[in-house]
Amino acid sequence: MNIMSIEINRDMCIGCKKCAEVCPGSLISISANKAKIKSVERCWGCASCLKECPVCAISFFLGEDMGGLGGKMSVYKPNKNDTALHWFISLPDKTSRKIITDTKNANKY
Amino acid sequence: MKLDIKKITTDFLVIGGGTAGCWAAIKFCEKSDKNVLIVEKANIKRSGCLAAGVNALNAYIGEGKTPQDYVDYARRDASGIVRGDLLLTMSERLRKVTAELEKLGLTILKNEDGKYVERGWRNVKINGENIKPLLADAVNQNEQITVLNRVNVFKYIVQDNRIIGAYGISIEKPILYLIFAKAVLISTGGAAGLYKPNHAGFSRHKMWYPPFNTGAGLSMGINAGAEMTTFEMRFIALRCKDTIAPTGTLAQGVGAKQVNSLGEVYEDKYGLTTSERVYGTVCENVNKRGPCYLKTKGISKQADEDLIKAYLNMAPSQTLRWIESKKPPSEENVEIEGTEPYIVGGHTASGYHVSTSRETTIKGLFAAGDVAGGCPQKYVTGALAEAEIAVESADKYMNENILFDDLGQVKKIKHELERFFIKGESAFTTDDLEEHMQEIMDKYAGGISANYKYNQKSLELAKKGIGEIKEKCKTLKVKNMQELVYVLELKERLVICDVLISHLLARKETRWHCFAEHGDYPDKKDEYRCYINSRLYGGKIKIFKRFLIEEGEVYEHHEYRN
Ligand SMILES: Cc1cc2nc3c(=O)[nH]c(=O)nc-3n(C[C@H](O)[C@H](O)[C@H](O)COP(=O)(O)OP(=O)(O)OC[C@H]3O[C@@H](n4cnc5c(N)ncnc54)[C@H](O)[C@@H]3O)c2cc1C
Numbered sequence: 001m002n003i004m005s006i007e008i009n010r011d012m013c014i015g016c017k018k019c020a021e022v023c024p025g026s027l028i029s030i031s032a033n034k035a036k037i038k039s040v041e042r043c044w045g046c047a048s049c050l051k052e053c054p055v056c057a058i059s060f061f062l063g064e065d066m067g068g069l070g071g072k073m074s075v076y077k078p079n080k081n082d083t084a085l086h087w088f089i090s091l092p093d094k095t096s097r098k099i100i101t102d103t104k105n106a107n108k109y
Numbered sequence: 110m111k112l113d114i115k116k117i118t119t120d121f122l123v124i125g126g127g128t129a130g131c132w133a134a135i136k137f138c139e140k141s142d143k144n145v146l147i148v149e150k151a152n153i154k155r156s157g158c159l160a161a162g163v164n165a166l167n168a169y170i171g172e173g174k175t176p177q178d179y180v181d182y183a184r185r186d187a188s189g190i191v192r193g194d195l196l197l198t199m200s201e202r203l204r205k206v207t208a209e210l211e212k213l214g215l216t217i218l219k220n221e222d223g224k225y226v227e228r229g230w231r232n233v234k235i236n237g238e239n240i241k242p243l244l245a246d247a248v249n250q251n252e253q254i255t256v257l258n259r260v261n262v263f264k265y266i267v268q269d270n271r272i273i274g275a276y277g278i279s280i281e282k283p284i285l286y287l288i289f290a291k292a293v294l295i296s297t298g299g300a301a302g303l304y305k306p307n308h309a310g311f312s313r314h315k316m317w318y319p320p321f322n323t324g325a326g327l328s329m330g331i332n333a334g335a336e337m338t339t340f341e342m343r344f345i346a347l348r349c350k351d352t353i354a355p356t357g358t359l360a361q362g363v364g365a366k367q368v369n370s371l372g373e374v375y376e377d378k379y380g381l382t383t384s385e386r387v388y389g390t391v392c393e394n395v396n397k398r399g400p401c402y403l404k405t406k407g408i409s410k411q412a413d414e415d416l417i418k419a420y421l422n423m424a425p426s427q428t429l430r431w432i433e434s435k436k437p438p439s440e441e442n443v444e445i446e447g448t449e450p451y452i453v454g455g456h457t458a459s460g461y462h463v464s465t466s467r468e469t470t471i472k473g474l475f476a477a478g479d480v481a482g483g484c485p486q487k488y489v490t491g492a493l494a495e496a497e498i499a500v501e502s503a504d505k506y507m508n509e510n511i512l513f514d515d516l517g518q519v520k521k522i523k524h525e526l527e528r529f530f531i532k533g534e535s536a537f538t539t540d541d542l543e544e545h546m547q548e549i550m551d552k553y554a555g556g557i558s559a560n561y562k563y564n565q566k567s568l569e570l571a572k573k574g575i576g577e578i579k580e581k582c583k584t585l586k587v588k589n590m591q592e593l594v595y596v597l598e599l600k601e602r603l604v605i606c607d608v609l610i611s612h613l614l615a616r617k618e619t620r621w622h623c624f625a626e627h628g629d630y631p632d633k634k635d636e637y638r639c640y641i642n643s644r645l646y647g648g649k650i651k652i653f654k655r656f657l658i659e660e661g662e663v664y665e666h667h668e669y670r671n
């Protein structure tokens with residue numbers, strides 16, 4: 001298994017460059033109108049790029065050496081000016097979960 | 110490759126557009142109509158510590174408490190080695206900056222009376238997912254501020270111990286920037302990547318502190334002869350195993366206790382200071398009672414759901430872990446481990462030795478946030494408070510007569526950078542040397558595999574090893590600007606390692622378990638109730654002791670008495 005932490009789906013990517021703009025490690029480049037992560041082992045896992053992607057082309061998963069089990073997570077912001085984030089988590093057993101967080105709601109703990 | 114030279118002149122230069130840097134720029138404009146330039150190696154929208162979001166404001170003065178209470182707490186936690194003047198002036202502003210963050214749009218939890226809900230008396234609960242975009246928006250909307258993203262600053266321009274600017278290189282294009290300013294703030298954060306991390310292989314950057322904060326500000330200061338303080342007080346975070354997600358939300362939020370593999374609560378056995386919590390966990394493991402956990406088993410299903418959401422706002426990997434393992438915290442205790450050591454002035458006291466007004470020993474250079482020493486437990490709000498103090502001082506300082514005449518220096522620096530682009534293969538890569546450096550620090554300077562312990566002999570070996578890697582750096586080769594930045598980052602880390610080892614050698618006692626655990630001197634000694642400071646002088650690291658400074662004092666730099 002190829003251990004990764006961020007995966008970009010080239011077919012879905014529309015080349016908008018938003019992920020490349022925000023990455024705090026400057027790790028994403030755009031060539032031929034598609035995003036590519038330059039060195040995936042340098043990724044911090046901050047999920048900034050996921051949150052920017054307008055088409056959910058980026059997913060995040062835990063590396064095998066971190067005990068990852070193959071689940072994948074992506075984020076979608078249905079409305080640009082909305083404060084809600086929709087998180088999708090799909091598991092290898094084909095089940096999935098959607099969790100909605102909203103920056104208007106504070107953490108209770 | 111040939112580098113183009115681009116000259117920029119501004120009034121107030123902010124190096125590092127993170128927490129402290131963005132706030133400083135905003136606050137400067139409230140005071141002055143002069144121009145501000147932020148130079149940031151990434152993009153201010155999500156750069157630095159706040160990229161993923163934070164879960165609480167960890168520095169706050171709760172109802173019925175005073176700034177002095179905060180000073181007392183921080184002093185106790187650091188076993189006395191703090192700057193009273195810095196802690197008090199920071200604490201006095203904590204409530205104000207919190208209210209201002211709320212005004213900027215940050216969600217803070219409130220009760221029915223409209224008061225902040227406190228977690229303990231020093232924290233307030235927030236939704237910190239968007240804290241960095243909020244700061245960045247405020248910066249971008251301000252016409253007085255210019256932001257230069259993707260430019261990595263690597264050297265100060267100093268004349269007669271007075272700063273007049275800095276050098277930077279673009280990460281994307283072959284450009285060498287020469288930036289001149291009337292006053293400068295350094296706010297590049299602390300240093301990660303000095304020691305071998307929890308995951309050494311593929312997931313090596315899944316660490317607590319941002320791996321992109323490589324300590325540039327510290328290393329530039331050291332190289333320019335600035336005085337540094339308390340590097341030996343390293344910071345080690347206690348984190349959720351593998352994901353390195355924060356534990357505070359579990360420990361303080363749901364009251365989960367630290368337990369060993371036998372289910373015994375061990376935290377009260379070793380003490381509750383930050384370093385003792387790490388130490389207890391190490392001891393339980395050494396004594397074969399590990400692994401250690403936070404006891405979350407039995408919390409309610411509602412708490413599960415709330416935690417799953419809370420972690421999405423700061424450490425999404427932990428949420429993914431709970432969901433993919435189908436073992437939420439109510440069903441399985443969360444395993445914890447210590448991280449590798451970092452140099453982080455926002456948690457411990459290591460960094461620039463500053464005056465009460467936050468000026469470094471280089472005139473016109475001010476410091477705030479994780480790069481500034483003497484003032485532990487500042488976290489987000491403390492970084493903002495410090496940025497405000499630094500800005501007020503910088504505004505008063507403003508050196509109007511910048512005269513730069515050393516064109517030879519520019520040529521030399523340009524040539525030194527271009528030399529890395531020569532064709533052919535080097536015997537080793539930047540990554541090879543970085544890994545080797547981390548191995549040496551891990552083994553001989555008190556990393557994870559050494560249970561954070563070291564002794565005189567091992568430190569001497571570490572020093573020798575670091576010196577050898579410094580030499581090898583000269584033969585590295587690069588193909589593009591990004592690779593050149595990696596070389597500069599490695600060199601920064603090596604400079605910091607060298608100074609760190611000197612500090613560890615100098616404090617011949619064990620004042621803080623794990624943070625500075627000297628195998629030859631396992632106890633605390635009165636003669637070390639002082640700061641260990643250092644300064645590069647004639648190419649050598651000079652170490653000296655300084656008296657403790659109390660709150661109420663106004664400390665100014667004097668001429669050096671080396
Ligand atoms: C994972 C994590 C979670 C935390 N959680 C909390 C929390 O819940 N509550 C809390 O109160 N505190 C928390 N803290 C602490 C707090 O976030 C930090 O203490 C504070 O944000 C530090 O601010 P800073 O400005 O010093 O550093 P940063 O915000 O990291 O800013 C440094 C900036 O400098 C830039 N930079 C670095 N090198 C260069 C260079 N050579 N040239 C140009 N730019 C450069 C970086 O890209 C970055 O933008 C957390 C810290 C971390 C790492």
Ligand code: SF4
Nearest residue numbers: 023043044046047049
């Ligand atoms: S998760 Fe963060 S560090 Fe990793 S590629 Fe995305 S933005 Fe960059």
Ligand code: SF4
Nearest residue numbers: 013014016017019053
């Ligand atoms: S944000 Fe998404 S669509 Fe835009 S470039 Fe990145 S991956 Fe492609």
